[in-house]
Amino acid sequence: MGTKYYLAVDIGASSGRHMLAHLEDGKIVLEEIYRFSNEMVMRKGYKVWNLRRLFHEILTGMKKCAESGKIPYSMGIDTWAVDYVLLDADDRKIGETVAYRDKRTYGMDEEVYKLVTEEQLYTRTGIQKQIFNTIYQLMALKRMEPAHLERAESFLMIPDYFNFLLTGQKVQEYTNATTTQLVNPKTRDWDDELIEKLGIKRSIFKEIKMAGYEVGDLEQEIQKVVGFNCKVVLPPTHDTASAVVAVPVQEDETLYISSGTWSLMGTEQLQANCSRESMVHNFTNEGGYSYRYRFLKNIMGLWMIQSVRKELAPDMSFSEICTLAEKEEIISLVDVNDERFLTPDSMVEEVRTACWETMQQVPKTIGEIATVIYNSLANCYAEVAGEIEAITGRTYAGIHIVGGGANAEFLNRLTAKYTKKKIYAGPTEATALGNISVQMIAAGEFADLKETRKCIFDSFEIKLYEA
Secondary structure (H helix, E strand, C coil): CCEEEEEEECCCCCHHHHHHHEEECEEEEEEEEEEEEECEEECCCCCEECCCHHHHHHEEEEEEEEHHHEEEEEEEEEECCCCCCEEEECCCCCCCCCCCCCCCHHHHHHHHCCCCCCHHHHHCCCCCCCCCHHHHHHHHHHHHHHHHHHHHCCEEHHHCCCCCCHHHCCEEEEHHHHHCCEEEECEEEHHHCCCHCCCCHHHHCCCCCCCCEEEEECHHHHHHCCCCCCCCCCCCEHHHHHHHHCCCCCCCEEEEEEEEEEEEEEEECCCCCCCCCHHHCCCCEEHHHHHHHHEEECCCCCHHHHHHHHHHCCCCHHHHHHHHHHCCCCCCCCCCHHHHHHCCCHHHHHHHHHHCCCCCCCCCCCHHHHHHHHHHHHHHHHHHHHHHHHHHCCCCEEEECCCCCHCCCHHHHHHHHHHEEEEEEECCCCHHHHHHHHHHHHCCCCHHHHHHHHHHHHHCCCCEECC
């Protein structure tokens, strides 16, 4: 038998890539086949995603697999969460796919709370309040373009939509569906009563399936374009859920940070925690693989550094920025979770203004600004670790950092310093690995999640940092 390949199409808010993997001598071998850019564009006054171009890039990367002679046995697509597509009765896309960083949702929380209180909403869903959650996006659409919802016959999250284009099948994957704030954590299904209260048609929401479900084969037309057929399997389509699958631990409970554009910090639990204490601290219970719950908090993450780099030094690498930051002695801190940093006109000026308003030293150079951001992130990680320990009643000795941010050695050292915990950094390709791991479990390569994580630990370098 030939080598069995698995393809992860991992699309983030700034870039996407096609990663092929196979098993060799009991270890996972990962290789990048294709990479492409992604960014929000302005259309009709909204920040939107160019889904037509993204699907073209998906097909282009698949063709690269055929050209290399490495035909995947299966493939899976993951993206960011909360954003969605509406289809009409003829399966045509309705309107633009507005991005979560668009400001149309501002004030929509109060509109939702007229129908269901904030506490009732959290008790029903266990999902952290973030102004860009799908529930607020749908409320914005209902107020601004109600005809779109009236015409809609199907609601699909973005990876569900791409799967539909590939296979013709409409299936909604569990981990991403939970980020809508419309799924009940007890029934693990759409909350019919909540959807009715919001005045949205229940019929547009499709059946929810767990990661590992086989959606189907590629459509004939797609096969002609890419040059092969393969199974389309649901990974955890929310990229963070895939990244958490790849956290290389053996114990059931640990602290992790999925570090990238966002920093998602939390622990896995077998039951959702929808308590008032959890709500007050703004923790979420997003769905995880095999009906685990990702009890975590969204932290602004490396988006701040990415934005500063884009403004001041687009040709400078992140490692170079880290090196500059290490040399600075500025001790100013900002609240990285302040909404002012979500989509500012200038991240540089926003950081400087936040320091000035709190009577701290105002950073001037890119090194000083980066130092403020890295220290602020590490300080936030320490605060969130303390909150998790207080709520769960557990003490955690270490934190596993996965994703691209695991490469940020200066931030890793700061995190060890602020949290006073051992920091295990790696693997950096966690999202693609988690995506592929679930495909491998579905194909029988691994028995379960524990066996998969052991293989990941053995296959990739994990660096240790201590205070």
